[in-house]
Amino acid sequence: MYSKNPIPPAADLGNPLRDGLATERIPAPCAVVIFGASGDLTKRKLLPALYNLAVSRMFPPGASIVGYARSAKSDEVFRSEQKESVAKFSRRKPLDEAVWNDFAQGLYYCQGGYDGPEGYAKLKETLDRVDRERGTRGNRLFYLSVPPSEFGPIVTNLKAAGLVHDVADEATKGFTRLVIEKPFGTDLETADALDGTIRHAFDERQVFRIDHYLGKETVQNLLVFRFANAIFEPLWSREHVDHVQISVAEDIGVEGRGSFYEDAGAMRDVVQNHLLQVLSLVAMEAPVAFDADAVRDEKVKVVRALRPILGDDVAKLTVRGQYAAGAFAGQPVPGYRQEPNVSPTSQTETYVAIKAHVDNWRWGGVPFYLRAGKRLNKRVTEVSLHFKHVPHALFGARAGVVEPDVLSIRIQPDEGIALRFMSKVPGATMTLRPVTMDFRYGAAFGDAGPEAYERLILESMLGDATLFARSDEVRAAWQYCTPLLQRWRALGDPEPYAAGSWGPKGADDLVHADGQHWRRL
Amino acid sequence: MNQRVALDRIEHELSVLWGERTPTRTMTLAALCETPAHAEVALKALAHAAPRHGVRTLVVEWQDQHDGTPKIDAEVSLYQGPRGPCAEGVRLFAVGDARTFVPESVARLLAPDLPTLVWWVGDLPDHDVLLDRVASIARASVAAVDANVMDLRDLAVLDRLSKTARHVALADFCWHRLRTWQELLARFFDLPEPLEDLRSPRTLKVRFQRRARDPEPLSNQAALFIGWLMTRFGLTHAKWGEPGKARLSGPTAELLLEVVPEQVEGVADGALLAVELHAGPGCYAVKRAVEDPFVICWEGERPGVPFPNQCVRSHVLDDGTLLERVLLRPVRDPLYEASLAAAATLVADIAPKARG
Numbered sequence: 069m070y071s072k073n074p075i076p077p078a079a080d081l082g083n084p085l086r087d088g089l090a091t092e093r094i095p096a097p098c099a100v101v102i103f104g105a106s107g108d109l110t111k112r113k114l115l116p117a118l119y120n121l122a123v124s125r126m127f128p129p130g131a132s133i134v135g136y137a138r139s140a141k142s143d144e145v146f147r148s149e150q151k152e153s154v155a156k157f158s159r160r161k162p163l164d165e166a167v168w169n170d171f172a173q174g175l176y177y178c179q180g181g182y183d184g185p186e187g188y189a190k191l192k193e194t195l196d197r198v199d200r201e202r203g204t205r206g207n208r209l210f211y212l213s214v215p216p217s218e219f220g221p222i223v224t225n226l227k228a229a230g231l232v233h234d235v236a237d238e239a240t241k242g243f244t245r246l247v248i249e250k251p252f253g254t255d256l257e258t259a260d261a262l263d264g265t266i267r268h269a270f271d272e273r274q275v276f277r278i279d280h281y282l283g284k285e286t287v288q289n290l291l292v293f294r295f296a297n298a299i300f301e302p303l304w305s306r307e308h309v310d311h312v313q314i315s316v317a318e319d320i321g322v323e324g325r326g327s328f329y330e331d332a333g334a335m336r337d338v339v340q341n342h343l344l345q346v347l348s349l350v351a352m353e354a355p356v357a358f359d360a361d362a363v364r365d366e367k368v369k370v371v372r373a374l375r376p377i378l379g380d381d382v383a384k385l386t387v388r389g390q391y392a393a394g395a396f397a398g399q400p401v402p403g404y405r406q407e408p409n410v411s412p413t414s415q416t417e418t419y420v421a422i423k424a425h426v427d428n429w430r431w432g433g434v435p436f437y438l439r440a441g442k443r444l445n446k447r448v449t450e451v452s453l454h455f456k457h458v459p460h461a462l463f464g465a466r467a468g469v470v471e472p473d474v475l476s477i478r479i480q481p482d483e484g485i486a487l488r489f490m491s492k493v494p495g496a497t498m499t500l501r502p503v504t505m506d507f508r509y510g511a512a513f514g515d516a517g518p519e520a521y522e523r524l525i526l527e528s529m530l531g532d533a534t535l536f537a538r539s540d541e542v543r544a545a546w547q548y549c550t551p552l553l554q555r556w557r558a559l560g561d562p563e564p565y566a567a568g569s570w571g572p573k574g575a576d577d578l579v580h581a582d583g584q585h586w587r588r589l
Numbered sequence: 590m591n592q593r594v595a596l597d598r599i600e601h602e603l604s605v606l607w608g609e610r611t612p613t614r615t616m617t618l619a620a621l622c623e624t625p626a627h628a629e630v631a632l633k634a635l636a637h638a639a640p641r642h643g644v645r646t647l648v649v650e651w652q653d654q655h656d657g658t659p660k661i662d663a664e665v666s667l668y669q670g671p672r673g674p675c676a677e678g679v680r681l682f683a684v685g686d687a688r689t690f691v692p693e694s695v696a697r698l699l700a701p702d703l704p705t706l707v708w709w710v711g712d713l714p715d716h717d718v719l720l721d722r723v724a725s726i727a728r729a730s731v732a733a734v735d736a737n738v739m740d741l742r743d744l745a746v747l748d749r750l751s752k753t754a755r756h757v758a759l760a761d762f763c764w765h766r767l768r769t770w771q772e773l774l775a776r777f778f779d780l781p782e783p784l785e786d787l788r789s790p791r792t793l794k795v796r797f798q799r800r801a802r803d804p805e806p807l808s809n810q811a812a813l814f815i816g817w818l819m820t821r822f823g824l825t826h827a828k829w830g831e832p833g834k835a836r837l838s839g840p841t842a843e844l845l846l847e848v849v850p851e852q853v854e855g856v857a858d859g860a861l862l863a864v865e866l867h868a869g870p871g872c873y874a875v876k877r878a879v880e881d882p883f884v885i886c887w888e889g890e891r892p893g894v895p896f897p898n899q900c901v902r903s904h905v906l907d908d909g910t911l912l913e914r915v916l917l918r919p920v921r922d923p924l925y926e927a928s929l930a931a932a933a934t935l936v937a938d939i940a941p942k943a944r945g
Contacts, residue, residue, distance in 0.1 A: 083778045083784060086779070090768060094779055123902065202895060506611040507613075510672055
């Protein structure tokens, strides 16, 4: 006789037909409202990601998408435009007409401004209609795909229009969630102001701050690598690690986004968010559970433990660079100041290197060398742990130089993990040589996972904030970065480096001063 | 044609093929093939699945030859992925009585300390110690089978195997084919009102593709699906009445079942065509679209609850794709085993009698 598993007596025990199925988490039907629905991100990333969720059966029936923007258009025109974009930008090709037709029935458009209340009244009407027609039950996910300057007016007007339900009322009125994209401010002051505006309307539990790096499979795998294996964690500390390097190298320039990048620079574009997120995953303690608060509690402790770099130390422990003309892939490329919409006297940094310290029990005295830049030699994001030298040269100088072991975690491209260690060269003499043990995800798991946006939108629909930045994390990151930005303003031009190189000489000097060198990527 | 190598040269030959590249191994898959035709099936499926999981594959086939010395020899090769070689392939040829050496030969080729999956290609034998021996040597192993290519009576064989073979967990391609149907039906009951309806199931109608040759009263795939629902509703007994109709009952629920064999062009034998569950005041249906049988649609009716239509694409699931899914989580699946047991109970009175 097989085991009996009848329907449980209490209705709140969940769906018994889901028990044991491969897909155990499907979001509740909701209306995804995209502010900035006419924008590039909506076309290239958001709608393709939502459509891909529908193809992969993760988009609940009834879930709907309401595009909101200033330009006037009908639902039909919006559907037609989005169909074209999805066909072009979805990773799943060709477009499946049968899936699209049902998916498109859930696409609505609402025209309105971001400032005045009129548009929000129309939006409320539209959402009520969606609830009736599609069974979305008051569940709303507001996705702000607009410049940060619009965040304030939008959240204020959403609140005023009665479109934000309290967390306590979720069971009766449906959930309300807000998804926002970086930049979360431009320094500590503006980040605090933005957070204050958001928190006036939304509870922190309702806010999902997207850092698309956290949606990458290999970034998530950092946690698995560290906390699902017993052998690495005992080595993961000042006892054995000499230093850590984290590199976020891009080979492209500003690619037509000169005016955006002039205000951002590498610090705001990459270091304050992506790089510090990766750092916190590398350096964090084991969380008590794999849930949003437990993971983020540990991450924020790392960022708070970063030793502030102040005063004259800024010039000693950080390097700013800006790419000059050079060559990439055999072709000459212009310098940053020659890029469109960039000032010919721009002081915006396109490269940052930092010698950081995480002042806590685990990492005391271990330097974290961080670097991020554009127009570098190749596109690589990598974390490497460089272990200490062996305490005694047992095999003597004739055996060769005993290199310290290096564990490297490649986040993109060619995701994988490699361990460099010493080995004896076969033969009668005792000659040592470093070798690499290499694991590549692409070889072991051929199928690429979902794109970062698919994963993150799904998680926000599910209400799981583990892969999103929390307010205190963002604030701690700005607390660390803002003094650097302020000091740099007084330091004049960034150090130039040739496009296609590995960055300015000052970055090499930064690590050479400690007897180290940047890992060749 | 690759050159034949002796068993004790296989590891060396593989390392020569890898050259300076680092071998990738995440598990071993041993495909046991009774005939060259089965070996071709296995090779085709593995060509799809192995590169996606970095699997060392061992395809074992045997030939009855009584005029020669029993022997096993091998061919070795590497699977090519988009970025070059990515997995190892070993093909073993057992001649004559060497079939009895297969388990030991497989054992020496298992990637150390990594999971092993044993795939008996084709119809599962009623009694063959080879599968059990290979599974035992492989320790924690998963046997991949396909109930859909078997007779209805084989559900009982599989059920017995799942209960008696301590070392073997079954991974059934047929079960994996049901995933879309299960998920689409399950999602009705994510909503609170339909969830309440599960307390009062009334009727279940299941349409399935009739086998062109030797049609049976129910397909294994349909039986597994119904078995799955029986476990969900706590239904433990099946009493068949007029043809195609049964009363399913359990301690807390009862359900009238109707099964309807049909033929739809392009659909594989035994596959589900439509499922319609009446529970409480609701009617919950998952069915293939008329214009395209590979589009599966979700349609519900219940007072006060809107159910927007939703369609998903159901691709033809060949052995390679199914094997790839099995390799993703090669572990014992209690839900499958419970559903298999329920399915075996369901068909006990309508399946043809055992062979021999």
